[in-house]
Amino acid sequence: MSTINIEKVLDLKGLLCPIPVVKISNAIKEIEPGNVIEATATDPGVMMDIPAWCASTGNELDSMEEAGGVITFRVKRLK
Amino acid sequence: MDTREKVIQELDKRYNRLVGTSATNLCTHCGWCIESCHIFKATGNPEHSPVAKAEKVRRVLKRKHDWLSRLFPKWTGAKDLTESDLDEWIEAAFKNCTLCERCVINCPMGVETPQILATARGVLTAMGKSPEILNQLTDAAIAREENMEMMEGFFRKQIANLEKQVQERMNDSNARIPVSEEADILYVPLSGAHTMVPAALIFNAAKANWTMSLFEASNYGVFVADIPKAKKVVERVLKEAKKVKAKTLVVTECGHAYGVLKWEAPKWFGKQFDFEVKSLLEVMNDYIQEGKIVLDPSKNSEPVTYHDPCNIGRKGGIFEEPRNVIQASSKEYKEMTPSKVENFCCGGGSGMVACSEWTEDRLLYGTVKVEQIKKTNAKKVVTACDNCLHQIKELGEKNNLNISVSNVSEHLANALVFS
Ligand code: SF4
Ligand code: SF4
Numbered sequence: 001m002s003t004i005n006i007e008k009v010l011d012l013k014g015l016l017c018p019i020p021v022v023k024i025s026n027a028i029k030e031i032e033p034g035n036v037i038e039a040t041a042t043d044p045g046v047m048m049d050i051p052a053w054c055a056s057t058g059n060e061l062d063s064m065e066e067a068g069g070v071i072t073f074r075v076k077r078l079k
Numbered sequence: 080m081d082t083r084e085k086v087i088q089e090l091d092k093r094y095n096r097l098v099g100t101s102a103t104n105l106c107t108h109c110g111w112c113i114e115s116c117h118i119f120k121a122t123g124n125p126e127h128s129p130v131a132k133a134e135k136v137r138r139v140l141k142r143k144h145d146w147l148s149r150l151f152p153k154w155t156g157a158k159d160l161t162e163s164d165l166d167e168w169i170e171a172a173f174k175n176c177t178l179c180e181r182c183v184i185n186c187p188m189g190v191e192t193p194q195i196l197a198t199a200r201g202v203l204t205a206m207g208k209s210p211e212i213l214n215q216l217t218d219a220a221i222a223r224e225e226n227m228e229m230m231e232g233f234f235r236k237q238i239a240n241l242e243k244q245v246q247e248r249m250n251d252s253n254a255r256i257p258v259s260e261e262a263d264i265l266y267v268p269l270s271g272a273h274t275m276v277p278a279a280l281i282f283n284a285a286k287a288n289w290t291m292s293l294f295e296a297s298n299y300g301v302f303v304a305d306i307p308k309a310k311k312v313v314e315r316v317l318k319e320a321k322k323v324k325a326k327t328l329v330v331t332e333c334g335h336a337y338g339v340l341k342w343e344a345p346k347w348f349g350k351q352f353d354f355e356v357k358s359l360l361e362v363m364n365d366y367i368q369e370g371k372i373v374l375d376p377s378k379n380s381e382p383v384t385y386h387d388p389c390n391i392g393r394k395g396g397i398f399e400e401p402r403n404v405i406q407a408s409s410k411e412y413k414e415m416t417p418s419k420v421e422n423f424c425c426g427g428g429s430g431m432v433a434c435s436e437w438t439e440d441r442l443l444y445g446t447v448k449v450e451q452i453k454k455t456n457a458k459k460v461v462t463a464c465d466n467c468l469h470q471i472k473e474l475g476e477k478n479n480l481n482i483s484v485s486n487v488s489e490h491l492a493n494a495l496v497f498s
Contacts, residue, residue, distance in 0.1 A: 016469065017270035018216055018297075022433050025212055044237040045270025048223060048230055048295070055226045056218035066236070 004062065004074070007035040013070065017045035021053050028059060028077050036062060036076045046071055082206070083160050089202040090140065098198050101191040102140040104147075106130060112192065115185035117423045118175055121446040129182035132171040133192040136199045139164065165208060172199040173210060174437050177444070179389040179424035201304030209303040213430045216299040217308050223294065224315045234258070234293060241272055245279045249497045254283045262290035265325035266359070267316055267336070269465055270295050273485075274331045277492035278359060284495050285371040290323055292316060296336035297465070302430035306347060313344045320354055327355045329362050332486045334390030334428070334464035341395065358391065360463055363491055364400040367407050373496040379409040381483075383490070384457035386415065386448070386471060387422040388464035401463055401487050408494035413455040423447045425462075427470025445474040452480060459483045461490045 008027050012020040020041050027037050047064065050073055054061040062074035080088070113119055113128040125131055134156070141148040141157040148157030178193040186192075203209045223230055235258060242256045256279045266282065266289055268274040275291065282289045294316050300309030320328050330337045341356045366372045385405055391397050398419045406412045415422065426444030431437060448471065452460055460471050460482050468486055475482045 016273065016465070018433055019469065021216065021219065022212055022435050025215055026435060043270070044240065044272045045295075047233040047237045049219065049270050051230060051233060052219040052223040052226065053215065056222035057215055064233070066240070069240075 005032075005035040006038045006074070007031040008037045010037060010039040012039050012041040012046070014042060016043050017049050020046045021049050024050065024053065024075060025057075028075065031077050033077050033079055036074050038072070038074045041071045041073070042069060044071070046073070050075065082162055082165075086160055086165070086202055086206060087143070089205045090198070093198045093201050094140070094144070097191050097194050098140070099144060101133070102137045102195055103145040105188050106133070106137070106190045107188060109187065112182040112186045112190070115182045117179070117181070117426060117447045118177070118444050121426070121444050127175050129176075129186075129192040132176055133190070133195045135164065135167050135171045136195050140195075165203065165206065168199045168203055169208060172196040172203065173430070173434070174440060177389070177424050177426065177428035177431055179428055180393050181389070181421070181424065184393065184420060197304050200302070201306075204303040204305050210430065210434050210436075212433050212435070213299050213303045214305075216297075216433060217303060217305060217312065220295065220297070220299065220312045220315075221308065227293070231293065238275075238291065241276055241279065244276055245283065248280060249283060251283070251497065254279070257290040259293045259319060259323060260290045261323050262288050263326045264289035264329050264362075265292055265316075265320050265323050265327070265354075266290065266329045266331070267292040267294065267296040267340075268331045269297055269333055269336075271465070273489055274333075274465070277486070277488035278331065280492045280495060281363060281366065281372065281488060284373075284497060285366045289329075292319055294319065296331050296333050296340070298336055298339050299430065299433070301335055301339055301343070309339065310344075310347050313339060313347070316340070317344075317348075317352070320352070325354045327357055328352075329357050329359055331359050332463040332465070332488060334388035334395070334466065337395055338390045358395070358397055358400070358463075359488055360391070360397055360400045360404065363404045363488065367404060373498065374408050374491070374494045375496050376408055376410050376494055378494045379459075379490060380411075381458040382411040382413050382456060383409045383459040383461055384413045384415050384452065384455040385418075385487075386425060386460055386462040386467055387419055388462060388467045389422075389424050389428055391463050392422055393420050401461075404487055404491050405461055408491045413457045415451050415455055423451060425467045425470045425474070427466045429466075432466045432469045441470065442473060442477055445470055449474050449478050449480065452482065457482065459485070459490075461485055461487055463487050
């Protein structure tokens with residue numbers, strides 16, 4: 001099983017799209033390739049915006065879960 | 080081909096009558112436009128005046144397109160392009176102009192400064208020099224369609240959660256958020272729930288025959304003036320409108336998205352669409368005028384003012400509908416001064432809100448808006464564009480304005496009476 005290196009944890013709760021995407025886009029430049037950002041958000045828009053951003057920038061969406069209105073997701077920097 | 084030649088080639092591709100007349104000899108340098116720009120007013124920096132910003136591009140265009148400048152460039156201030164000019168263009172066209180068009184209506188000659196600067200935006204994008212985040216958001220919108228198999232699952236899950244909220248608020252288990260089904264109205268939201276839940280409440284309350292689009296209305300392609308990509312973003316919705324047999328495409332409260340779908344897209348595609356394009360503002364107003372929804376204005380008891388988004392008001396021509404909606408759903412309405420066609424931009428338009436490297440500048444550029452809001456003594460600011468919404472919220476926090484901020488549909492939904 002591969003280990004997950006969470007290098008950054010972001011609290012994006014209360015922020016409306018596209019600001020969570022903007023924050024992830026900035027944060028990904030600050031972590032090492034192969035490492036992961038874990039973030040929590042409340043705007044359901046991230047459930048579409050983050051996977052689409054990952055697909056278009058060549059990063060990987062490791063996981064995305066929603067519980068009690070809070071969305072938790074992990075993005076891995078690939079390059 | 081060197082950088083200079085490539086820039087000139089890209090400029091030539093975008094050279095049209097509007098840019099041509101504004102860029103060559105129409106401007107008399109009278110200076111009337113200077114005080115009309117919220118960015119100049121906020122900083123007092125002469126470099127931030129509309130005429131100075133346009134001049135950075137105009138000088139290069141003149142060198143090629145104005146006969147006098149070809150012969151005697153020193154007389155007219157025309158110059159050959161240098162690489163450092165491009166850095167100045169980034170500042171002038173992306174950071175220091177929100178393309179709000181207030182200077183245009185205050186120019187006695189009708190000089191289209193924002194058209195000149197939008198042209199520069201397009202050239203900078205072609206040269207790989209426009210803000211990365213704006214290009215990323217454009218590409219993400221296109222990826223949404225290309226990866227729809229995976230995305231649709233996320234979207235439907237999100238909508239199922241929101242539908243429950245709508246049912247609870249309406250106390251009606253039959254209330255629905257249909258997604259991409261056959262319907263008279265195709266409603267195109269943004270990504271955020273605040274553009275979905277209030278609209279769903281309103282459509283359900285009015286018993287409309289509607290469906291929610293799988294796509295979001297925003298189109299960052301226009302902010303970087305990348306028209307081929309902007310067209311791709313629009314095409315997703317056009318295909319869907321055809322699929323669901325929509326008679327009306329209703330655009331959510333998003334300034335540039337309304338401008339794109341109502342005014343730009345028919346030109347880009349060279350045809351009128353088979354459906355009508357309306358703003359949600361117009362539809363809400365229709366429902367009130369037709370008695371399709373019942374409102375209790377006492378539910379919005381605080382004094383409220385309205386900020387005209389540039390793309391909805393000055394550039395879109397929608398002024399009275401939002402005011403009618405707000406007045407019908409509030410106890411006390413306060414008009415901002417100046418407003419409507421002369422309203423000042425909030426400082427967050429045309430992509431600024433997403434460019435985090437310029438956050439401090441953006442908040443400074445909202446100085447005029449802060450003063451306008453203060454003078455109304457309103458406790459709530461309602462607007463009809465997400466860029467404005469973000470910006471005014473941040474301005475309120477930074478300047479301790481003690482205001483709440485919402486879009487018009489949230490404000491109206493708060494006053495809805497469900498039978
Ligand atoms: S753009 Fe218009 S208002 Fe401004 S200096 Fe030129 S002519 Fe005068
Ligand atoms: S379009 Fe607006 S921001 Fe740009 S120069 Fe004119 S007034 Fe200033």
